[in-house]
Amino acid sequence: MSALVGLFVGLSLVGLVSSAKFDELFQPSWALDHFTYEGELLRLKLDNYSGAGFQSKSKYLFGKVTVQIKLVEGDSAGTVTAFYMSSDGPTHNEFDFEFLGNSTGEPYLVQTNVYVNGVGNREQRLNLWFDPTKDFHSYSFLWNQRHVVFLVDETPIRLHTNMENKGIPYPKDQPMGVYSSIWNADDWATQGGRVKTDWSHAPFVASYKGFEIAACEVPASVTSADSAKNCSSNGERRYWWDEPTLSELSSHQSHQLLWVKANHMVYDYCTDTARFPVPPVECLHHHH
Numbered sequence: 342m343s344a345l346v347g348l349f350v351g352l353s354l355v356g357l358v359s360s361a362k363f364d365e366l367f368q369p370s371w372a373l374d375h376f377t378y379e380g381e382l383l384r385l386k387l388d389n390y391s392g393a394g395f396q397s398k399s400k401y402l403f404g405k406v407t408v409q410i411k412l413v414e415g416d417s418a419g420t421v422t423a424f425y426m427s428s429d430g431p432t433h434n435e436f437d438f439e440f441l442g443n444s445t446g447e448p449y450l451v452q453t454n455v456y457v458n459g460v461g462n463r464e465q466r467l468n469l470w471f472d473p474t475k476d477f478h479s480y481s482f483l484w485n486q487r488h489v490v491f492l493v494d495e496t497p498i499r500l501h502t503n504m505e506n507k508g509i510p511y512p513k514d515q516p517m518g519v520y521s522s523i524w525n526a527d528d529w530a531t532q533g534g535r536v537k538t539d540w541s542h543a544p545f546v547a548s549y550k551g552f553e554i555a556a557c558e559v560p561a562s563v564t565s566a567d568s569a570k571n572c573s574s575n576g577e578r579r580y581w582w583d584e585p586t587l588s589e590l591s592s593h594q595s596h597q598l599l600w601v602k603a604n605h606m607v608y609d610y611c612t613d614t615a616r617f618p619v620p621p622v623e624c625l626h627h628h629h
């Protein structure tokens with residue numbers, strides 16, 4: 342599935358792997374009997390027996406990963422639908438979208454998090470500017486050497502910048518798989534765990550389509566060090582995600598992110614002084 346995406350000042354600008362078919366990129370990881378396929382649509386079901394989850398067949402280092410999701414309609418209280426990227430092992434890196442369900446008519450919350458070298462605790466929460474249960478919307482990670490950008494319908498909602506120059510570790514040498522799942526999390530998800538899953542409203546169904554991975558694919562046999570080398574632009578090879586235009590947000594995107602923070606963010610670990618009397622280092626350096 343590799344493709345030559347374009348040419349850039351005489352160097353080949355390589356993209357690699359982009360597809361819309363679930364089967365080409367992903368496989369169920371558990372509860373196959375809770376999957377339904379309907380043409381391009383995939384549905385995952387949560388009931389009182391099981392949730393369900395899928396994962397990419399390959400791992401990737403840098404690029405962009407997008408899925409379109411339509412979240413559980415009606416009563417989704419207690420349920421969590423997650424879309425995330427993660428590497429393996431105790432010092433893993435992870436980028437998370439977690440969609441926290443709610444009672445009928447009450448808004449979904451989106452919790453995001455970033456783990457670096459096994460350490461998370463970087464939660465942000467926002468509500469959305471649309472009802473994510475009515476239609477499909479796209480959710481993406483854009484990841485390169487400079488930053489990780491979380492996007493909702495191409496609007497940036499979170500920026501995690503590489504601040505290695507300030508001594509802060511950045512996820513850049515562990516290939517990551519792409520995952521999604523739906524499960525019961527009524528011990529914490531909805532209103533802090535006060536609202537429980539009402540199983541009389543099961544099954545809870547999340548729908549997916551439009552799977553796209555345009556990223557540097559890392560074969561399982563390749564070591565992390567080699568994949569970091571392979572997936573970096575050099576004299577002969579330029580990956581599109583290393584283009585200067587993608588090394589920072591455009592001014593339009595910066596404004597969009599400010600708008601999201603001002604109007605839709607309901608929690609930011611950076612400003613939680615009860616939890617972090619000394620703000621995490623990366624928060625001190627974040628300027629947009």
Ligand SMILES: *[C@@H]1O[C@H](CO)[C@@H](O)[C@H](O)[C@H]1NC(C)=O
Pocket residue numbers: 389390540541
């Ligand atoms: C699951 O829910 C169904 C329908 O409400 C019920 O008949 C069944 O006993 C439940 N099973 C378990 C394991 O709780």
Ligand SMILES: *[C@@H]1O[C@H](CO)[C@@H](O)[C@H](O)[C@H]1NC(C)=O
Pocket residue numbers: 441442443444447448449450530531532533
């Ligand atoms: C659920 O709805 C309540 C009431 O509108 C809101 O306070 C809460 O943030 C919503 N989301 C979750 C996940 O609890």
Ligand SMILES: *[C@@H]1O[C@H](CO)[C@@H](O)[C@H](O)[C@H]1NC(C)=O
Pocket residue numbers: 557558559560563567568571
């Ligand atoms: C990385 O390099 C190795 C050895 O040079 C090669 O076999 C492998 O296919 C490369 N992988 C990618 C993703 O380019």
